[in-house]
Amino acid sequence: MSVDLLDQGRTSFAQQRWTEAYARLAAADQAGALGADDLARLATAAVLLARDVEGSDLFGRAHHAYLEQGDVENAARCAFWAGMILVGHGGHAQANGWLARAARAAEDGPADAVVHGYLRIPAALRAMRAGDYTAALDGFTAAREVGVRWHDPDLLALARLGIGGTRVLLGQMADGATLLDEVMVDVTAGQVSEIPSGIVYCAVIGVCRETFDLPRAREWTAALSRWCEQQPDLVPFRGECLVNRAHIMLAHGDWADALAEAERAVERLTDPPGQPELGQAVYQQAEILRLLGRPDEAETAYRRANQLGEEPQPGLALLRLEQGRVEDAAAAVRRVLDGAPHSLARCQVLPAVVEVLVAAGDVAQARRAAAELADMASRRDNPWLHAVAAGAHGAVLLAEGRPDAALAVLRRAWGLWQELGVPYEAARTRAAMGAAYRAAGDEDAAQLELDAARWAFTQLGARQDLARVEALSRRAPVAPGGLTPREVEVLRLVATGRTNRAIAAELFLSEKTVARHLSNIFTKLDLPSRAAATAYAYEHHLV
Known part of the structure; x- marks a missing residue:
């Protein structure tokens, strides 16, 4: 019976039927039938069903089983994954223990073994998160060299992911994006195993979102969706896939579909509990609810995202601004900006800083924020960032009573939003252009722009923006x-x-x-x- 279960479990695993594979291999394990290789398979199935702690424990058991066989290379590899899975789950102390055990096992094997390349990854990740990008690049590059020498696709994928991500953080956007695309080609070709494939998909799409690379994010999210659809019972990565899809739908103006996708992501990431991406999903849900003019529901979602460890800003600050709590909004965006660890994080916050501080009357600081955004845009070939920077500059010029100068940059912003296919930001820019035309004394042009913005906000369902533009569009x-x-x-x-x-x-x-x-x-x-x-x-x- 246990032999039949084991064979069936191996077959299910090969066919990527993870629930079935887990059930059959776990049943065979209870009968005492699993060796090291099958324990590693059971561990992988558990992780792909979001049973992370159990998966880490199973990789630990596989580690010991390989050691008993004298296979220190696979023993070290299993200890590595036991640690890395716990890192993603927040169990850093236990993770460090497993990574140390992986290093000790590696010492008993060949000095040039492939696992030494894997062990470069955790230290490089720590350096990258600490802002020590030189050390991070050194670590990831060393790991890549080992992967090339041993022709190990999983190690190559993780190392190239790290190098590409670090180069993006250094502002080397084109080089970083090229490396990340190279990794994704290997993943989509099926050359990388399941756990590192999921890590790469989600990390690359996350970088695309953080760098405002909407076309690339859309393309790779579609690829991730196809990968997930091939594995219907996959749990991790699928929820994050839904979050990314919601983000892209929101940008393109499909707000009802975006909200449905975000709600599906929240549902998917809630069970089993403890999935770290849940906070991102709830924040995305809050953002859509805020834009749809459902402030009470949005506030509840922002609070829940915060409880789950996700920073609720700058979205909550923009909600406070809509509620008339201008000082609270200003205090929040100043705090978040002060704590932003690197330029990309600041790019995420600066547009809201400008909007809130202009409303708060602190035009001088809003100008400094807009100037910082413009400087960042000037060093990156990124249409989204250029559009955001132009819109922020236009808002500051308008607040300073310089409508003609504001119109010049706002027109540029509107053209970029049109090219990117982002209707909400395009409509907001047209509303600002309407205010600028009116301030310049051209009432006919003002009404044309405000009418266009009103139509777009109506189509989107942007209630708050619609109310504001209707108030502005009343003829003086x-x-x-x-x-x-x-x-x-x-x-x-x-x-x-x-x-x-x-x-x-x-x-x-x-x-x-x-x-x-x-x-x-x-x-x-x-x-x-x-x-x-x-x-x-x-x-x-x-x-």
């Missing part, structure tokens, strides 16, 4: 006293009792600019105070 009445359209807007809001800060937030201006408009209004209309201005607005039917 013909004003007495030579007031500009922007001054009429300011006067109308003064008449409703809003403070300068509230007016600045609503019109996306700085408080200094609002104060200047108010001074011009008092001068043009010969009014002594806000109370007199309020009375004037009512007398002339401006409210």
